[in-house]
Amino acid sequence: MPETLEAASDAELLDRTALAVRLAGSALRERFGEVARYQTREELMRALAANDDRALDILRPRLTHLRPRAGWVEDELDGGALPPGEWWVVDPAEGNINHLHALPEWAVTATLVRDNRPVLTAVHLPMTGDTYTALTGAGAHLDGRPLNVAPTTDLGLSIVATSQARPDEKDDVVRRVGSSVTAMFFDALVVRTAVPATLHLLDVAAGRIDAFWQFAGARADLLPGTLLVTEAGGRISDAEGRPWTPRSESFLAAAPGIHTQAVATLTR
Template structure:
């Protein structure tokens, strides 16, 4: 791993990494690619909906399409691992191995014929992510990371940017969910305003995972979010960590899925980003 060690309780424990984990990652990547192909076949036209119920049915149809492939494939690969049933869940998991999967990350974009969506699968062991695969079906890109094994894009190593000036940085944030309470919404708005003063460019869009792949690849320099689910943040947290980035909450404290905020940055701008978000 390159760069400054990340400040997070989820920093992978490389002493637990085993050769079978590395072999497993290739097969997980195959599974998310297969699920992505199925979703790509459903992509193209805007899916119209007049009510919240119609929207939820359309979202569920995409999820089910991918899960019909992912659930049996991942269960065969790791039958002892339990399955997180709700992709919107947050907080700590019980001990042991868990599959944390988002079958259609950015699902609402898919329904609106927008290109920003992906399929993700992350194996979590005793609350530490040990491997992840993120596939972008429209570009064909697959991002992978394993604890202690680095982060890669289609086999090429990833490294976060060397930027050391927030004023020269592209930063990004994402809306965790459309029904956040007023306190979170106002905090998001204030943080965007603060970053508009301190950063070069501020991007705001969903989903979080695609912003985090950009941080891991050195294309953008920081990403933050208030609230959020495990499936939103764990894949990107491992990718950024293994690409040499720093992970914390918005105040610079160690991040866990129970934290109320999340920050992933290139090491050189972490302190500046914390100062901006803590105002």
């Protein structure tokens, strides 16, 4: 077990957090392969929980030991603001449904939030071995290499993406998502739709795609990517261009050169 780092710098905490998500990712990769078969929602939920529990068995003791006074967000689908202080916001199997279907797009994430602001995050992609990290004021990195958002200035030349925030979303949110996708089909070059949100946000931070938006959403979906995109030079807001908070009903991350255009499309 790593030493407690209550007096450590955030940079030291980030190194230990990155190690924790890599260890949890290795454990989940051992479970990856065959498509999980289920006939009922209850069977699906048990399969999802088994993956979560396997990763949490590794993450929870390590992260709690690093910051014993930090709170722990139990449900990765929760949204809204957190109480004051430090909190670990963890998604033990981001894109869990993809893992169960033998699709490679899944990750393990851990973010330390301080007074509702993410201060450090680590995202590990076990199928590629990549680890993305960000620290407030110190930039965003992929395995130590700096990340920068795209220099794009024309939405019409942009690849953009969106994601389904959660199953069984409210009817009005589903309709809003549908209309936004239609609008982006008209205005952007290419529109991608897939889960999980975090992987799209990694692509925005790395300059591979130019914008990501989502309606509704959970803290664990958005906080890691929020810090990564911001530290890589991108802009974060809600879909109407207002400052984003965990209470917001929409989310937009974009290269600065197309942010205003993306807002105009999403509010048309």
